[in-house]
Amino acid sequence: MLSLNVNGKTVSVDAEPGTPLLWVLREQVGLTGTKYGCGVAQCGACSVHVDGQLMRSCVMPVSAVAGKRITTIEGLSADASHPVQKAWAEFDVPQCGYCQSGQIMAAVALLRAKPKPTDKDIDDAMTNICRCGTYQRIRAAIHQAAGTGKGSGNGSVFHLVGDAGGTAAVAANAADRTPAGDA
Ligand code: FES
Numbered sequence: 290m291l292s293l294n295v296n297g298k299t300v301s302v303d304a305e306p307g308t309p310l311l312w313v314l315r316e317q318v319g320l321t322g323t324k325y326g327c328g329v330a331q332c333g334a335c336s337v338h339v340d341g342q343l344m345r346s347c348v349m350p351v352s353a354v355a356g357k358r359i360t361t362i363e364g365l366s367a368d369a370s371h372p373v374q375k376a377w378a379e380f381d382v383p384q385c386g387y388c389q390s391g392q393i394m395a396a397v398a399l400l401r402a403k404p405k406p407t408d409k410d411i412d413d414a415m416t417n418i419c420r421c422g423t424y425q426r427i428r429a430a431i432h433q434a435a436g437t438g439k440g441s442g443n444g445s446v447f448h449l450v451g452d453a454g455g456t457a458a459v460a461a462n463a464a465d466r467t468p469a470g471d472a
């Protein structure tokens with residue numbers, strides 16, 4: 290048995306040490322907001338945070354994250370109230386939704402590192418693939434969350450925001466919009 294800290298809760302899982310974290314999260318912990326896309330660290334659909342760092346969980350052996358703080362899309366907020374989730378909803382970013390949990394996790398990591406990113410910062414950091422081509426809305430939503438978008442308020446909210454780290458409750462909008470049967 291391995292002990293993991295997922296969204297602020299300790300969970301015990303029975304998995305081979307080399308099992309990718311993605312599959313442990315989805316199949317044992319029951320958090321299906323994190324998606325499988327490529328399985329080879331290329332698309333970003335499986336992005337989570339480990340000790341605050343963006344990681345692609347499809348290539349992360351579960352044994353490597355034992356004792357570390359894992360945050361999934363479900364752990365960003367209990368009610369989709371994280372500023373990035375709110376910006377995503379405001380800009381109606383998702384199309385099919387499949388990639389969007391990973392996109393949001395990547396955006397949160399970017400804004401933690403650079404609370405006022407430029408377009409280039411966003412383009413450089415957001416390497417996740419969206420087969421629906423929502424990149425323009427992703428960029429606009431990141432600017433909105435950063436307070437640098439047209440019509441935004443005066444400042445970034447990101448100096449106030451970290452992982453919720455508490456309850457793993459509802460999935461984000463992106464997870465909710467994944468087509469039925471595609472959990
Ligand atoms: S599923 Fe992990 S990067 Fe594509």
Ligand code: FES
Pocket residue numbers: 383384385386387388389418419420421422423
């Ligand atoms: S919204 Fe469909 S893959 Fe990104």
